[in-house]
Amino acid sequence: MGMFESLGERLNHIFSKLRNKGKLTELEIKNAMREVRIALLEADVNFMVAKDFINKVSEKAVGEDILKSLTPGQQVIKIVNEELIALMGSTNQKLEVAPKPPTIIMMCGLQGAGKTTMCGKLGFMLRKQGKKPMLVACDVYRPAAINQLKVVSQNAAVDFFEKGTINPVKIAEEAIELAKKKGIDTVIIDTAGRLQINEELMQELENIKNAVHPTEILLTVDAMTGQEAVNVAKSFDEKLDITGVILTKLDGDTRGGAALSIKAVTGKPIKFSGIGEKIGDIEPFHPERMASRILGMGDVLTLIEKAQASMDQEQIKKVEENLRKNTFTFDDFLIQFEQLSKLGNLTDILAMIPGAMGKIRPEDVDESKIKVYKAIIQSMTPKERANPDLIKAGQRKRIANGSGTTIQDVNSLIKQFEQVKLMMKNQNNPRLRKMFGGRRF
Amino acid sequence: MGFFSRLFEGMKKTKKSFGEKLKYIFTGNEIDEDFFEELEYILISSDFGVETTSYIIDELRERTKKEKIKKTADCQNLLKTILVEILEEAAPEKLKCPCVIMVLGVNGVGKTTTIGKLAKKFSDENKKVILAAADTFRAAASDQLEVWANRAKVKVVTNEHGVDPAAVVYDSIQSFKAKNADILLIDTAGRLHNKANLMEELRKISRVVQKELPEAEYHKMVIVDGTTGQNALSQVELFNEAVDLTDISITKLDGTSKGGFLVGLAKDFDLDIRYVGVGESAEDLLEFNAKDFVDAIL
Known part of the structure; x- marks a missing residue:
């Protein structure tokens, strides 16, 4: 989107040039700060506020210990982060409650x-x-x-x-x-x-x-x-x-x-x-x-809070259980989709995942697909949902008609389902789990 | 009140905060770097955006050099000329009836209010107007349009909350044909422009209009709030991608906002600037004219 990149993407781009440098000169910082200023102004930050911000960051960043530190780029980003927080008021302010209602x-x-x-x-x-x-x-x-x-x-x-x-x-x-x-x-x-x-x-x-x-x-x-x-x-x-x-x-x-x-x-x-x-x-x-x-x-804290507030913990647990026991069915898949859509707009959720910015573009996230998948699963019989092997060519046609989708849609859902199952199987395999860094779902 | 006095009266505050600042730098001193820096500050503070600001300043540098202008006082007219040149590219032609105007824009820019004012204006010009309440999403949106329709004494076609907006538009076109009307104004739901399915809804409305009324002049007009900043450009770009915009109108310029982004839009998009809203009453929605606009702010 060129000039319409978000402030985050622009800053990210500027800092990616600094991030891994072992050495930074004053000139490099000055140039980066000039770009930061333009990014802030293009994001409608007030002219004076932007000027102040740049001055503060520059002053701190060109200090001796920053330039000589092992990771000067990271240090600059840290300063920017701190100053951004200070600019917005440091901590969350709750609603006041009157001593005597209302x-x-x-x-x-x-x-x-x-x-x-x-x-x-x-x-x-x-x-x-x-x-x-x-x-x-x-x-x-x-x-x-x-x-x-x-x-x-x-x-x-x-x-x-x-x-x-x-x-x-x-x-x-x-x-x-x-x-x-x-x-x-x-x-x-x-x-x-x-x-x-x-x-x-x-x-x-x-x-x-x-x-x-x-x-x-x-x-x-x-x-x-x-x-x-x-x-x-x-x-x-x-x-x-x-x-x-x-x-x-x-x-x-x-x-x-x-x-x-x-x-x-x-x-x-x-x-x-x-x-x-x-x-x-x-x-x-x-x-x-x-x-x-x-x-x-990213913003993992908000993501977790959102998940806790909007998702049904019992349901999630059940799905997890089934995943672990490898008895995962289309019913579980449906629950997952439903819980995911409860979280809110997927594009906004992406912004909360650390490192997702710039790698996953908002246009890659197709929310309408989730609706299509839900419709397909809802057109399956309970037996088919529990035992996907029952879904043959004839059934696929019926399901496509019933859900107002195409056979290609049905096939692509079944393929995804099988991939998830396969992935889980591997994750549950202790040797492979080691490769994934010991993580499990 | 006449047209010019309305524009000047409505944009008085704009002129005051923008023009006053400029007056202060067009003093008669020699043109120097401080002068350009001050000008940069004023333009950016007026929502011109970094890119358009640089463009204007570069033009000004070049022309002062070419025309051997030395004093800042002589720059004022030059700046006016540069702005008028850019904005004139976006001056609109008169509407030809029958015509359809689909009104688009993000939430809260004043779509329904603008349609209400237009209905009044066209109806006063003895045109037969039909309104289509295709915002079936926001609570009470069609009620708001009906109030305006009653004031303007025009017909409004509505349907229940949540109904497919394209169906409302279809119905309104049937009514348009039956009554042999002149202008159809379509109110659409305010939507943030990055919501793909809502954009698809707009395309669908467009398809209905083009199929049912191919002979009518079809305007797709985006409304932008005058207090908006650089986001105005991305709003226009994305609506343009969805339905290939033809017109833009700007509202709420009666505050101290300068609407500087309009210059950038005129420069980067092939759009007609149709109306400028400078106040609450129906008469405060004015047809755009580049020279008057620049005179009113500078």
């Missing part, structure tokens, strides 16, 4: 930043954590915004409050009264999108703030925002003294310069990020993990 979260941001969707995701996440949230519709301007929030709250299976298009301050106040009566512990207030320079609407937000004293005022920022991101964040912060930021649309190939700039400019932490279109696609923001992802070093 906790009130007020959302704000520009039009189209994804506030309404994010309200639903927050509500869903909190409900899963055992809380009782309620979404409040204070966007009285955008056509159908109230209805959208209503649908979103149904998807999240959380309470919803609306009071038409009257004064948003009144709506917020009434919602909180009701929340106290109903034992709601978290109130999430959706507000209308607005430009930070629209004084009238900014005043309205301040009025809501003064009326209900939110525990959290979270600014929602589209991760694709350009140099403007810091101006927006600064203005909202000056007016409302925000408590944190939520980055939306951080999935896909977003280069997320905003993620790197906002904390540095406002001093306010990024608390969550939105990473997809589904209601569960929300992640706590961990600066150290984000830095690691940007530098192509």
Whole structure:
């Protein structure tokens, strides 16, 4: 994709030239830093933040002990990693909880930043954590915004409050009264999108703030925002003294310069990020993990957490057992596919695997294939799933027809299945296992 | 309010933050390295991107040398000329009816709002307009479009949540033919552009349009949020790969955003810049004109 490579890929490319060098000159570092600066700017990192960053890294990198160390390239990457983490705020910042319920979260941001969707995701996440949230519709301007929030709250299976298009301050106040009566512990207030320079609407937000004293005022920022991101964040912060930021649309190939700039400019932490279109696609923001992802070093911690949260541990265990005993069937294969798709978008998952960046291209991962395979397995009889040897030419034709696929698709699935079985057989063989470094599944 | 005053009024903040900074460097001093460095900072801060910025600065260096310009004050018009030259390549021709405009773009750029404003505009021009609510994905998207349709008093073709968008488009075309309408506006779901199957959905809609209405002028218009940074280029590239874009429109330029990426897009893609959105009301969606645009920001 040439000029549209992600920031991670570009940095990776720059550092790959340094990584294995036994010696580094000041000039080489200077040249690398020039390239890093361009990569940061192309990723929409704020101009001043990028300049500062480069200065800091260069200063540390040209120190005597770095240049003379045995692995100067690695040392430079380590400095970049540390500075990236520092830039994004060092550690994950959790949601504040009010000492006396309800906790009130007020959302704000520009039009189209994804506030309404994010309200639903927050509500869903909190409900899963055992809380009782309620979404409040204070966007009285955008056509159908109230209805959208209503649908979103149904998807999240959380309470919803609306009071038409009257004064948003009144709506917020009434919602909180009701929340106290109903034992709601978290109130999430959706507000209308607005430009930070629209004084009238900014005043309205301040009025809501003064009326209900939110525990959290979270600014929602589209991760694709350009140099403007810091101006927006600064203005909202000056007016409302925000408590944190939520980055939306951080999935896909977003280069997320905003993620790197906002904390540095406002001093306010990024608390969550939105990473997809589904209601569960929300992640706590961990600066150290984000830095690691940007530098192509993966993010195994998030991957494990995701797996634990979304996969059915019992099912996984059963499959593992069958794999070990070599009684692996198509039923197990189906479970694997199902669990894998629960993890979320495969392209995003790839970015969490150390070393996968640059080796596996997103376009190599064909998610539709998984759907096809699932359909094929579901068109097999229970007997066929348990005993794949029963699947002969006639059966293959029937299965292809039943699943709306082709015989080639069925063949390719069966081939893959056999390869997995063969691999497992070898893995279970103690002598071969030694060759794989003692790993087993 | 007239057209120019609207554009100038809407982009006042843009001009203020961009033009003011520039004024400060076009002082009348000798042209030197500091001048170019300052200009680089201003252009990058305005989302022009590194590549386009270098291109503009190289052009400026060369032409000041050729035309023997020594003072920074004389650079301002030269910079304007360079920008107008690039943007003029992307000036659009007038729409010819019957025509279909499929509106594309990532989530939250203002697709539905833009369609609503266009419906109002065309309907005021006495054109017969049909809206197709082919965003069957986002909660309440068709409700939002219906509100706009009522305001503009035009017909909107909808279907249930989750229905195949191509089916909605097919229905709307039948209605278009029956009513002998002039303009069909298709609202599509906002999607992040790297989702292969969603892109396939857009191709399918396109196939339906081309098969059912081959005689109509067909515009595939991507909408880009004016606050977007360099990601705008990858958005356009990927939508272009999916459906071979013809037009681009830019929204939300009434903030302090400069939309500098537009210059890079005009330089690198064969696209018409159709509309510029500078405010909330229907009249704030303006037809693009290179010279006015540059005058409004510089």
